[in-house]
Amino acid sequence: MRMRNKPWAMDFLNEHGHIVDTDSSYAGNIQGFFPSKQSIHMEIGTGMGSFIIEMAKRNPGINYVGIELDKNVLIRVVEKVKEQELDNIKLVLLDARKLEEYFGEEEVERIYLNFSDPWPKNRHEKRRLTHEGFLDGYRKIMHREGYVEFKTDNRNLFEFSLRSMNNYGMAFEEVILDLHADEPPENIRTEYENKFSAQGNKIYRLKASF
Numbered sequence: 302m303r304m305r306n307k308p309w310a311m312d313f314l315n316e317h318g319h320i321v322d323t324d325s326s327y328a329g330n331i332q333g334f335f336p337s338k339q340s341i342h343m344e345i346g347t348g349m350g351s352f353i354i355e356m357a358k359r360n361p362g363i364n365y366v367g368i369e370l371d372k373n374v375l376i377r378v379v380e381k382v383k384e385q386e387l388d389n390i391k392l393v394l395l396d397a398r399k400l401e402e403y404f405g406e407e408e409v410e411r412i413y414l415n416f417s418d419p420w421p422k423n424r425h426e427k428r429r430l431t432h433e434g435f436l437d438g439y440r441k442i443m444h445r446e447g448y449v450e451f452k453t454d455n456r457n458l459f460e461f462s463l464r465s466m467n468n469y470g471m472a473f474e475e476v477i478l479d480l481h482a483d484e485p486p487e488n489i490r491t492e493y494e495n496k497f498s499a500q501g502n503k504i505y506r507l508k509a510s511f
C-alpha cells in the first residue's frame with residue numbers, strides 16, 4: 302500500500318495522542334495510554350484500519366493497539382479513530398521487529414495479522430510476519446492464554462505460516478481453508494479481505510497459541 306508522503310505526519314500523530322516516540326519509555330506501560338485498564342489486543346499492519354476500528358466499536362471492554370510502520374497510512378487511521386471518538390484504540394508507529402522493546406512480557410492477549418505482505422521470494426522470507434524471527438517477538442509479549450489469529454488469501458504464505466508456527470511448537474486451535482464459504486458472524490472483513498474475496502480468492506484463517 303503506497304501513500305503519498307505527508308511531511309506533517311509526525312506532528313499530526315504526536316498532537317493526537319498516539320504513540321510515535323521511539324525511546325521505548327512506555328515499554329510495559331501501554332495501559333497508561335488508555336482511560337481503563339483492560340485486556341490488550343493488537344493488530345500488526347493495520348493498513349487503513351477498518352478491522353481494528355470495527356473491533357474496538359464492538360468490544361468496548363478491550364483495549365486495541367494498532368501497529369503500523371507507514372506513517373502516511375497511520376494518519377488516515379488516526380483521523381478515523383478521532384471522527385468516531387473511540388477511546389479504546391491507540392496506534393503505534395512501529396516496525397513489528399521491535400515489538401519486544403516496546404511491550405512487556407505477557408502484556409498482549411491477542412495478535413491479529415491480517416493479509417500481511419507475502420514477500421514471495423525465498424530470500425525475503427525473514428520479512429514475513431509469521432517467520433520465526435517475528436514469532437519470537439510475539440511469544441515474549443503474549444499472555445500465556447493468548448493466541449495469534451492470521452488471515453490471508455495467499456496460499457503459499459498460509460502454508461509457510463503453518464510450517465513456521467508448527468516448527469516453532471505452536472498449537473493450532475483453528476485452521477480454515479475457505480473462511481467465506483460459511484462466514485462466521487464474528488468475522489470482520491479488512492479492506493484487503495474485501496478486495497481479494499471480490500476477485501474470487503479463498504480466504505484462509507488460523508488461530509495458534511504458544
Ligand SMILES: C[S@@+](CC[C@H](N)C(=O)[O-])C[C@H]1O[C@@H](n2cnc3c(N)ncnc32)[C@H](O)[C@@H]1O
Binds near residue numbers: 302493
Ligand atoms: C497488505 S497490507 C494489509 C492491510 C490490512 N491489514 C488489511 O488487511 O486490509 C499490510 C500492511 O502491513 C504493514 N506492515 C508491513 N510490515 C510491517 C511491519 N514489519 N511492522 C508493522 N507494519 C507492517 C504495511 O505497511 C501495510 O500497511
